[in-house]
Amino acid sequence: MRILFVAAEASPLAKVGGMGDVVGALPKVLRKMGHDVRILMPYYGFISEKVKVPKEPIWEGKVMFQDVQIFETKLPNSDVPVYLFGHPAFVPRRVYGGEDEAWRFTLFANGAAEFAWNYAWRPQIIHCNDWHTGMIPVWMHETPDISTVFTIHNLAYQGPWRWYLEQITWCPWYMQGHNTMAAAVQFADRVTTVSPTYAQQIQTPAYGEQLEGLMSFVSGKLSGIVNGIDVASYNPAMDKSLTHTFTPETLDNRTANKIALQEEVGLEMNSGAFLMGMITRLVEQKGLDLVIQILDRFMAYSDSQMILLGTGDRYYETQMWQLASRYPGRMSVYLLHNDILARRIYAGCDTFLMPSRFEPCGISQMLAMRYGCVPVVRRTGGLVDTVQHHEPMNQTGTGYCFDRYEPLDLYTCLVRAWEGFQYKKEWRELQQRGMGQDFSWDKSAVQYIDLYRGMVGVAAAEPDLTIAAQPEPEIPPKKALVS
Structure with missing residues (x-):
């Protein structure tokens, strides 16, 4: 064709x-x-x-x-x-x-x-x-x-x-x-x-x-x-942007990327800290208002670190800058586009925040999982179709999910992720499940x-993909062009 x-x-x-x-x-x-x-x-x-x-x-x-x-x-x-x-x-x-x-x-x-x-x-x-x-x-x-x-x-x-x-x-x-x-x-x-x-x-x-x-x-x-996603370009086993390449079987090598990232963006170099990442357009759709409301308290009551990469509305840029100024050495904000730094964030952070109000599909959560970074997402749009909620008892799922678009729900979900990070064996298995997903x-x-x-007019090899059989609009049929 x-x-x-x-x-x-x-x-x-x-x-x-x-x-x-x-x-x-x-x-x-x-x-x-x-x-x-x-x-x-x-x-x-x-x-x-x-x-x-x-x-x-x-x-x-x-x-x-x-x-x-x-x-x-x-x-x-x-x-x-x-x-x-x-x-x-x-x-x-x-x-x-x-x-x-x-x-x-x-x-x-x-x-x-x-x-x-x-x-x-x-x-x-x-x-x-x-x-x-x-x-x-x-x-x-x-x-x-x-x-x-x-x-x-x-x-x-x-x-x-x-x-x-x-x-x-x-x-x-x-x-x-x-x-x-x-x-x-x-x-x-x-x-x-x-x-x-x-x-x-x-x-x-x-x-x-x-x-x-x-x-x-x-x-x-x-x-x-x-x-x-382009699995050939985004491949942690061969990505030259990283300090150290790794695979699901060699996740210990990933720690070197975390330390290098902390040093690069001015955070305290501590492999044990819970490092959160966010790469996004700074607009209301992406859940920035939720992040602004809960991040100060979450940072104050945990040992977490945060790095943000992206540009957007001046209001959100200012709010995130102000938050970063209150946590020197623990929070870093980069208001720019940088693909190399983005790859290092995926490969170095422990969790990736994506609390979107709506999300048609989303690419970042799939890239994060590809690089062993556990996503924290709201269950909406394509995030529902690509991230399965982690159930510790059954050892299933690939990330942490919440439903309501409310600050408390995001806060609770982050606390669960922070607690899960303390159990290294289970956290490693969670990372491996995410890396094992086929997002090609x-x-x-x-x-x-x-x-x-x-x-x-060629018969499809698979069943029809349409959601529901409903009548189409009454539009005049196509006609041959008049010469």
């Missing part, structure tokens, strides 16, 4: 959130399975520093009264072709943000549609990701030989309103939906989310972001496929292939 992934991010060329990990990893696996998979993304101003890009474009066109170009390169360390959408709006060294964000990503989506229609290589399936590509399923609705999949990575971000879209681009007569996300969900041939639990949750008022009715309405074409893309890729096959 010929599959074109269209997204705002693709690791390692551009990565802000989990979408970048997905688009940077899944196409490589699908291509190894024998499919012609390619990626289309914006040509950001910093990409030429990460990969060699030819000066001559392979395609040129006019979109929304703008001259645009497409350049071709390869995803680093792979044979996956990458098409870079070139326009001056993407030259600044940023992925998101700016007053022109809605306009420039609508331009990108429009350019992607024109490219798919007019370039020599024509995809059978366009796999769209989040609102940045949400208009593509609408435009492709009357193109019978191109089907669309729309993946929701985060329903909270829904794109520009329809009244704005009508001012800047072409909105077909049949278009429905009050914003880009709503239109994409209705017109895509299949809709997916990045975990089965999140696919169910977005059909409820608590998680539906005011689209729960629409999500229930399209549940017949809605499915959840949990993300994977192989299983998820098979599910995506079955989804694609069903769309192009």
